[in-house]
Amino acid sequence: MRILIVDDDPLVCQSLQLLLNKENDFTVLGVVSNGQEAVQYCEDVQPELILMDIQMPVLNGIESTKVIKRKWPNIQIMMLTTFQDERNIRLALKAGAQGYLLKSTSIDHMAEQIRALKSGSTVLASDVFQTLMRPDQEIFKGLTERETEIVELVVEGLSNKEIATQLFLSEGTVRNVLSIILDKLELRDRTQLAIHYWQRKNHP
Incomplete structure (x- = not known):
């Protein structure tokens, strides 16, 4: 997996580059220090993640996530930050x-x-998930109990296979x-479903 690191802290970049390059299936292509440089890097060399x-x-x-996803929707983006407030989480996912x-x-x-994200799961740190925990049940108006259960597992980042195993389906x-x-919810995909869940939770 070809990875680009975007962070303005040189020590963070150096550590991540060193440690991730030790993984057999990861290659850190480069390191840049701000979002504008990240957009330019993607113009020249498109990383996978x-x-x-x-x-x-x-x-x-x-802001750079918005630009990159608009221009190169296949590039996957994992936010890696110290911020776990609801506003930044919602904005990042919406971007x-x-x-x-x-x-x-x-x-x-x-x-x-990173591997889970690459396979198609939406990935959240457990602390981040707790920040966004338990929306108003009105979000699920019109869904059956089983459908609601599956939504909650999708939002937790489980793949279809993992959901099937957990629910014996x-x-x-x-x-x-x-x-x-x-x-039913007039949404396109799993990511939109997760965003829908969190937006309704924070703005019931």
Whole structure:
């Protein structure tokens, strides 16, 4: 997996580059210090995944995420930050980030979460998830109990296979139910479903 690190702290960049390059399936292509440089880097060399800080000079991580996802929607973005307030989490996910981890995350766990994100899961640190915990049940108006249960597991970052295992269903059944949920809520995909969940939770 080809990774770009975007952070204005040289020590963070150096540590991440050294540790992630030790993973057999990771290659850190480069390191840049702000969002504008990240956009320019993507113009020249398109990474598969970006580890993106939020607070940076010139162009912050949320604004650069919007630009990158608009221009290169296939590039996956994992926010890696010290901020775990609801506002930054919501803005980052709305901008198009598929993951949100804290810098306190161990490198082993970070590597696992990067792989999970690459496989299609929405990834949130447990502390981040707790910040956004338990929306108003009005969000799920019109959904069955089983559909609501599947939504909650999707939001926790579980894959269809993991949901199927946990609920003793076939993977095909989970896919079908998820398709019904998206139709009912008029949403396009899993990421939009997660954003819908958190937006309604914070603005019931």
